[in-house]
Amino acid sequence: MCNYNRQKVLKTEYVTLKDIEKDIKKYKLDQAKPINNGFDYAPIFVIKPNYSKNDYDIVEMEWGYLPNYVSDRDRAKEFRNGYKKPDGSYQQGITTLNARGEELLSIDPKTGREKMFRDAALNRRCLVLSTGFFDWRHVYRRNKKTGEPLKTADKYPYFVSLKDQEYFFMAGVWNPWTDRKSGEHIETVTIVTTEANKLMSQVHNAKNRMPTILDSNLAWEWITGDLSEQRITEIATTQYDTEKMQACTIMQDFRTSEEPTIPFIYPEMPPLDQTIANETPPAQLSLF
DSSP states (O other), X not given: OOOEEEOOOOSOSEEEETTEEEEHHHHTGGGOOSOEEGGGOOEEEEEEEOTTSSOEEEEEEEESOXXXXXXXXXXXXXXXXXXXOTTSOEEOOOOOSXXXXXXXXXXXXXXXXXXXXXXXXXXXXXXXEESEEEEEEEEEEBOTTTOOBOSSOEEEEEEEEETTBSOEEEEEEEEEEEOTTTOOEEEEEEEEEEEOOTTHHHHTTTTTEEEOEEOHHHHHHHHHOOOOHHHHHXXXXXXXXXXXXXXXXXXXXXXXXXXXXXXXXXXXXXOOOTTSOTTSOGGGOEEO
16 A cells, blocks of 8 residues: 655656646645645645646645544544544544545445445546655565464565656546534545556555555546546556566665665565466565
């Protein structure tokens, strides 16, 4: 999943989509923090189409989609982190940093009710700007006596980006949310994910997922097109070409580093193989 994102654009002067340019200095994208930790539920930069859908703005939205039935900030904290019920049982929190592209338009078969992201996918599609994202590769060491893989995996962080392209667009959907106690009004966003491609099936091998990365044409269609439900799902589940992506291992403490994308070599790690098939079970990766 994409829970850690980078939006700091250093070299490019303009963000361009469909020949429309936006000066990054106006939005201070060159001053963005080194890493966006989704679990901070802080603002991130999002491309949002205008009312006529012939232009766009770069705006800040709170990363972590909040549905309208969440009434206030106290309930939002419970919604995200979980809480103890009056009977003493625990209600698990719901993480809405990501939304599965295959399920955006889902309707609950039991109740007939629309699920959380359906209305947003139909009416409020956006793009999340990224210069790269962070994920973990799970590697199972083997027991020295039995040779069997250990039950707990070692996790190695990777920085994933596009070759020869400083920034790119990830599909998202957003929702306007109002705290009914304080009157605070914000816009909240989730990043759409799809099944991992050949590269990401190795990097994010625990869940085999990746953000839905869109080229300029699909990105423009995503935010401006009058799309059928079938087309929304088709774009939401797009797999970006492995050959256009790159990934490198980074330091374990990257989340607190001012330079989180600097490559770091782990001698025990096998290299990524961009020729493997998607059906290879990468979660079984193990080291002697």
